[in-house]
Amino acid sequence: MEHKIVWEIVEFCVLYQFLTNDYSGYDILIKMRTLFPDINGGMFYSVLRKLHTKGFIEIYFNSHQEKKYKLTKIGESHLIISINNWRHVKEIARKIGVD
């Protein structure tokens, strides 16, 4: 259960990164490692693959032939729902006194 929650949070965080920019697998690994230093780096790549399988992000090659990931329309819709859910959870937490 604990693992599932961590996975969901990491998935949300990774997807959120794509809202503003496109990233390579390495960029995501480095960004996430600074946010979650205790989590195995392999997890971020696994999450990235899962998001790709679900169709939330897509692959393209830039002018330097580097593999990059970008958010898809489905990914964007999913992210909006996730952000709303997150706000809802935060609100409930605030109501019960968790800062």
Added chain:
Amino acid sequence: MKYICQKDYLIKLKNDMLLQFSHQDICMVLEDIDQIFKDGSKDGKSEQEICHELGTPTELARMLKQDSHNNKLKVILSIFYILIGIAILRLNFHIYNTFNIFLGCVLVIVVPVYVWNLCGGRILFKLQQNPIVFDWKIKIMVIAMSIFVVMQQAVLILINVSNEIMDVNSKIELLGGMFYMSNAFLLILIGITLYTTYILYQGNLLAVSMLFFVMGGFFSSLSYTSYCARLDKIGGDIYLCLLPYILGGVFSLCFFLYIRKREEK
């Protein structure tokens, strides 16, 4: 376990993913990880640092597995193919009383290709991370096998050339010698096959070339032992037993040249 370089990491990851993921998935993951190593290197990070960032290959494979379809079918199919192979061999001995050379010729090609596929050879090809390592162990194996082939053929020539001169007892003695020699060679070849499969599994592509050569020796020796066991069958056609040797040798050389050419590119 610490991974000192990118190649070790990728090979270990391939091995951890084998039989659990499709070849396509493994190729994709390895290409991505390879890219991460390249990007990290541009960023000034050492291979060891990137290995540390990624965590162990086993852990990575385990995490990827959580979202992948389990590829148990491949394991079941492998066992099924092996059982069919054994059944065909058994049937072949039952029908012909000797080992069919033409079946041997087919197996000289089929077995290495199958083992190559099972060990992720296609993935290794795609990775292009494996320079040809013609190390001393392979050299010794090739030299030892070549010496044996020459010895085996020398005995055969001796039997046929001295057909008129030799008495029956000496001929039987010589054939018996060849029979035991080939049987002992078969046992050694089983050991070499297992070792070659292991080094292929560890990422040495040259092992496939060696495997063709070993299989040629294996099926030729199997033909010789089955021929020698039946003295009445000894005749001019015993030379046909050479066919798996030739085929294995030719494929071995072609494959070696092919991977060398590929590496140069």
